[in-house]
Amino acid sequence: MARCAKKDAMTLRDEYLKKRRSDAVKTQMHYARQGRVTEEMIGVAKRESASPQFIRDEIAAGRLVIPANIFHAGLEPLGIGINVSCKINANIGNSALGSNIAEELEKVKVAVRYGADTIMDLSTGPLLNETRAAVIQASTVPVGTVPIYQALERVGGKPEALTPDLFWDVVEFQAKQGVDFMTVHAGVRLKHVELVKSRLTGIVSRGGAILARWCQEHGKENFLYTDYDRLLEICRKYDVTISLGDGMRPGCLADASDEAQFMELDTLGELTLQAWKQDVQVMVEGPGHVPMNQIPMNIERQIKVCHGAPFYVLGPLVTDIAPGYDHITSAIGAAIAAQAGAAMLCYVTPCEHLRIPNLEDVKQGVIAYKIAAHAADIARQRPGARDRDDRMARARFAFDWEKQFELSLDPENARKVHDEGLPKGTTHREEYCSMCGEGFCAMRLSKGLGLDPFKKCPAVSDNES
């Protein structure tokens, strides 16, 4: 039954998309500005407990995007913007050194299961088109790519051999496949290249480094910048959301918030306006590695310079000394960024800086970022954000272990860890946790004080999902 229902929904969506394909301009921003509420907007409104009109107005203002390519039939659309819940992205993808399509599809499954809102396929290895097609087909969440990776493959890995025509071919090919959002480093300018020479780690964005090399070799402005209108044309045709890449993002704390980073940001602000003129949806990407005390300033500056376009940040890492634990160093920065107004957080896995993530790394990265995004939603006092936490609190006080596991971000793991603490041969879960034992359980003791946790907040029933 569930399968049939899903198939029906997909068929319905397919028919809806077919109709939309005959429109001259297909972007959500275009419809929103015409005052039209699309099916996607209604879906997003439902997820966010907002009105469709509110979602439409946010899109029209550029403060919210719905990355939903008209060729991604299996998508369940979602919104990314400062006035809706914070989203998280999981990067997957093979490299020349490893992974295969089945493995990548497993990563998609695990990422979505633990809460990834979008997936980026960053493959640089073999079978690029096949992997991407499979990922898009398997993914119910928006799929993003960085087309310059494939373009570079096509010219044998030599940045200087890239040509605009070849690049736009790749972009259009991927758009036709159904890619929902694409990172393009159109803000990397010839004049920026000089600015990174005083940095400790130069350029750490792969796309940024490729285009800086191209600019320098040819002594010319970045063709992504000069030909930007060709990108907008493709995006209008398929409703691809642009994710303006930050090729000049800092690769260490020492390089954060420098001239190269902020001059590029100014360019990204210009490119945002240029896209909006063509009704193309835009997100803006951000750093990277930033000391905690500089994070809110970075977010506020982006919001101002980029006119409220959703900010999609990578971490940022708040220290450089913990390779192997960078899901934690960066979840700290990500939570602060989201509290300050970042709309989407790109996860970092424990193996960042060391190797490409395996399935377990993907899971660990997603959970760390789900924590960061959720904590920030609570801190921003979004309506209902704390409900699940309150239900957990009640389950704890009631020693309802099954409910606690169920409410956990990772129920299987919570159950496993708890049960490891049970005395050997026991399976019964008592009215105390295996941390304190019976006599020392504070909540058990404080129950004797006549407390009743269910008196408070009567509006939030314990059975809400």
Next chain:
Amino acid sequence: MARCAKKDAMTLRDEYLKKRRSDAVKTQMHYARQGRVTEEMIGVAKRESASPQFIRDEIAAGRLVIPANIFHAGLEPLGIGINVSCKINANIGNSALGSNIAEELEKVKVAVRYGADTIMDLSTGPLLNETRAAVIQASTVPVGTVPIYQALERVGGKPEALTPDLFWDVVEFQAKQGVDFMTVHAGVRLKHVELVKSRLTGIVSRGGAILARWCQEHGKENFLYTDYDRLLEICRKYDVTISLGDGMRPGCLADASDEAQFMELDTLGELTLQAWKQDVQVMVEGPGHVPMNQIPMNIERQIKVCHGAPFYVLGPLVTDIAPGYDHITSAIGAAIAAQAGAAMLCYVTPCEHLRIPNLEDVKQGVIAYKIAAHAADIARQRPGARDRDDRMARARFAFDWEKQFELSLDPENARKVHDEGLPKGTTHREEYCSMCGEGFCAMRLSKGLGLDPFKKCPAVSDNES
């Protein structure tokens, strides 16, 4: 040789402590207020790259403590306060349900190895005195306890059976053993008990719950509050630092920053002044579970209400929905707390709320908190705080993998994770990481731009330790 040198240092310290034992008052605060610079202050000054006079003045003002019992001979003293680097504490200890002395000593070793600045022995199981003696002997860092646990054991786990005399006996016994700091819940007052009745999770501090039960059963004020001068007398004799426990700390986000919490804080402020009158060193403990947006306010309020006494916070957790990952939920809160001025962070392990930590949990907790404390030191722009990060950045740009591993918080793990990504049969580490592979390495590409990472910051040599 190293062993002999250590023995000599210990003998010297033993002789120094023997001399001090004949002083009428033995506290660092007493000496500081007399203008005297002790050996401990000199040691702390060296560690913090500060002058001994500065350390002395901070102690005299109550803003810094050196928990150093005159009977803890193997201690390498350190300072805890807002104007020195942020410290982290690791809790160890058995419960009725598990662990033994050898295991606890292993936890001490692992905790100190990965950077714990202090250890609290929270044992509630068998062999309490023997475990504590072994932990103090094995530990080069200050050791803390919560004496009410042992007191409760002695009365068969019945809070109402506790008597003041029995409690003070336990405190003096532990002080004689060399415990450097003790958590006492002297701020839990009879009048506070009523206030927790509207909470979701009541009282979650074990000491707090025990004393609230005692107050309620006897209809009397907490004897730790009424007899507080007896505590000060013992602390003056052994230089035990008081850690004023927050028995009313919130156990979930919904209960954070409520009346019960802040009324207790007011009492802790009074008790701080009362201790200082007797030259007794004081830290103040804090929550627990707090939404991100309330954390800086909590720290600022404590600093004001407690007259600058060092704030020692537990986490706080910024969401309640991630049991199994609470080292991460709380490291986010801890980093923000430390940036706002918390002096010491009590770690939380991945198994918080589920069972007592094993060796691996201790390691994971310590590393997460080392990250939080270090990130906050950088954010507070403490002199030299970022040096190690900058060396890591240079090592990354130079593809010096050995140096990167060496500079990591967990070198073995960084090396292991990196090497897992090497192509099968390879052991050679190339000029790219196993994340991107050769052609896509941004730093390798950006080297072609003529960048030289060693030009910047000539004052920081790459060989600094």
